[in-house]
Amino acid sequence: AQTVTQSQPEMSVQEAETVTLSCTYDTSESDYYLFWYKQPPSRQMILVIRQEAYKQQNATENRFSVNFQKAAKSFSLKISDSQLGDAAMYFCAIYNQGGKLIFGQGTELSVKP
């Protein structure tokens, strides 16, 4: 069975600073995808960034980047130049050919002005 673990229930960052959210996962699959989703309060979930397991290069989307360590089964999200609009629940998720996303418990990020 696949599992995703986010060990930080809450994180806080000062506006314009950098924060890293942690995620570890377990899977027996060799071909899988990893995602970070953002869920703002009372708003729908949106994709932040995705990483294909076969790619060694870490994915980057503007201020968001990941540190993908396949051997360690670690997939952390770095947010640079944090903005007030980044405040949300962040979920790490894994997807395989089975067709479903397995989510972690989430990390609530607050951004201080």
Place this chain on the structure above:
Amino acid sequence: DTGVSQNPRHKITKRGQNVTFRCDPISEHNRLYWYRQTLGQGPEFLTYFQNEAQLEKSRLLSDRFSAERPKGSFSTLEIQRTEQGDSAMYLCASSLADRDEQFFGPGTRLTVL
């Protein structure tokens, strides 16, 4: 296209009643997923469709739950004889194909009194 829509957004019902939720995916998306999210947790997979075929159901989906996707367009999720433990946010997502980004709807929040 305005994205994935779900109706109703909120539903309050009494224990023992039946409820039905509707999800309209992004047009041309072949895959449609249902997830359940309880407060403070990540979404949990319930079931998914490839066109009109239901390909997988989670063990979370008891006999009281049924999902359909007639004609491969919108989908309905029915819960019969609701219980207080069914109170949750029910999320729908759609994607173009396997491994593609899943786009989430705003969810239907169910409260069972």
